[in-house]
Amino acid sequence: MTDAVVGGAEGSVEHAVIARYRMPGDGFGEPGDRAVVRAAQKLLAQVIERAGVGEFDGNEFGGGEVVLFAYGPDADALFAVMEPILCDLPFRPANVVLRYGSASDPATAERLVEL
Template identity: 60%
Template sequence: MIARFHLGGGLGESDQWALVFEAERTIAAAVEAAGVGEVDGNEFGGGEVVIFAYRPDAKTLYRVMEPGLRALPFRLARVVLRHGNLPMMS
């Protein structure tokens, strides 16, 4: 699952980063507690932040993550759900 948020220009501001990091910790804890996948991090750039998470059942993963994603004060641009097992990168 990939969630994209608009931040404005460039890499965003430090207060935006702090909000994303806190939300990511909260979301990761919820995902771990529910046993539905793994939050794999984020990427800032191009005026947006992208949060990555993995699990074969993308809909279940999104349901657990949705409250935390919606709690962020940024405009949610897009969520992409990818279904099935993806090969692990090494």
């Protein structure tokens, strides 16, 4: 894995972990691929809730990719519980953005992690 910091100062607003995966095909992936993502989502929701680090907020399929969203007060803590499940998903290329504050604040820092 590689990572890089993009952006400015850390904010105290809700943080985010946004994982993006390339799916087979041009649209929504194959039915079996979507089932793999749904199973991972259930696991993500469970581990996030169990650890008390935030909430899993869902996904967006389309354009040959899927994006998974989770939010909480600490992006690093959130990613720490999510990372093993995110790394197990077979779809590549893939990356994760850890956002340390509000999406609307141009000074919000982000870290990009390649899976």
